[in-house]
Amino acid sequence: MSPSSSTSAASSPLSLEQQICYAMHTTVRAFDAVYRELLSEHGLSYPQYIALMGVAEHGPLTVSRLGELMRLDSGTLSPLLKRMEAAGLVARTRDPEDERRVLVSATAAGRDRIGALGDVPHQIAVRSGLSRRELVDLHRTLRQVTERLDTGA
Numbered sequence: 001m002s003p004s005s006s007t008s009a010a011s012s013p014l015s016l017e018q019q020i021c022y023a024m025h026t027t028v029r030a031f032d033a034v035y036r037e038l039l040s041e042h043g044l045s046y047p048q049y050i051a052l053m054g055v056a057e058h059g060p061l062t063v064s065r066l067g068e069l070m071r072l073d074s075g076t077l078s079p080l081l082k083r084m085e086a087a088g089l090v091a092r093t094r095d096p097e098d099e100r101r102v103l104v105s106a107t108a109a110g111r112d113r114i115g116a117l118g119d120v121p122h123q124i125a126v127r128s129g130l131s132r133r134e135l136v137d138l139h140r141t142l143r144q145v146t147e148r149l150d151t152g153a
Contacts, residue, residue: 031124047072050070051070051080051081052084060093062101066081089106
């Protein structure tokens, strides 16, 4: 391919480099790698970290509500919670108000683990190279995009 054809391909609306989804994908993969590194010493995967933060922050949650927060279906979430329960990080119990529902809560060990992870957000911020203002702006923009994509607006 000649240099001029690669330049015109890069400016094409169908060029990989022009796709917002590709930029998001590569950014998520880069974040995943950093989180994997930071969380591995605590014996957690990123999905486990998010699940543990969710139940620690919001108190006992139904599996379905936790799945909504994490955007995971029960087929993916249930094995994750089973591993976390086996590790002593969460407890799963039947909802006394509706036996069909399962509640997930953080155990004392799970809350201790979250406490030990307090520096992770700071480390992510440092590794991103973004200023506090840039991070706040990016967070707001990402939430707006998610909301608009969800609502079709």
